Amino acid sequence: MVEQFERAILTGELTIGEQLPSERELADQLQISRASVNRGLQCLSRRGFILIKPRQGNFVANYNENGNLETLNEIINFNGGTYRPSLLHSIFDVRRLFENDMIAQCNDSEKLIAVKRAFAKLQMADSVTEKAEQSFWFYHQIAVASGNSVYPLLILHFKSIYLTLGRWLIQSGDGPALERGLATVLAALQAENPTLARQRNNTLIDFCLSSLLAA
Structure with a gap:
């Protein structure tokens, strides 16, 4: 019903x-x-x-x-994955805003260990669902490492959307490209270069959006 x-x-x-x-x-x-x-x-x-x-x-x-975020996830899952370009653009615009801000605040080398651990789990994941799950936790750990008390909660509220978009990307064959993009973000963070990390995250977001729009 x-x-x-x-x-x-x-x-x-x-x-x-x-x-x-x-x-x-x-x-x-x-x-x-x-x-x-x-x-x-x-x-x-x-x-x-x-x-x-x-x-x-x-x-x-x-x-x-x-509506709410649950509404949004129902919309992007509508009819088994009917892509709505304006909606996808809006989602990635919002992601770009808060992901880049939390990356800019991510300067605690000890907390980056958890980000690195999340990426390692992504590399070892052997199913679409697990890879999408670990790509979400990668960003959640960046939110935690930022030291901002709200970003981890915000990311958690967006979890269903991260998982949905992650599954779409991986199922379309872009899983390896997603991993490479996340690796470049992690490398820049470990090099204590937040400006470069933001640039690489923007590149990854542009790639993900283009891939989903072309699907």
Whole structure:
């Protein structure tokens, strides 16, 4: 039910402000229990796709205004991976902003040991899922090494998006290029050259974005 309604909302089949049938009507239409309908509606509400108004009904929400990072991940996973260029550009623009800032603050050689360890785990990973997971932890450890208390939490909130984009890149055959790019960022950090590290991260971001747009 959840996927069916997300698809209808994202394709425009259901429009913003449109009222959905009652729970009883939906249960009859979908041949599922009212409890299942209620759980589905709660999930859609949590993801920012519908508004539940007590004693009024359920309405299609403007997910750009009511959504969250879970909404964003549902959008980029829509229809098994339909790429939306404007959305991908926006995601990487945001990544560029906070990744480069945390790289600039990453000057603790002891904390860089954890970054190096995360990269080693990435190299040893033997599945798409594990490689995507370790590429995420690479950036999370950079966030920790920056000494900024908020960046690690911010990265964790973006985890699902990092994992999704990482899987897409690796599945498209760009896993080795991703590893090489991360290696250049790590090398610059170990050389205590944050300016070069930012430049190399920008190069990697440009590559990842171009690769995903071309897929």
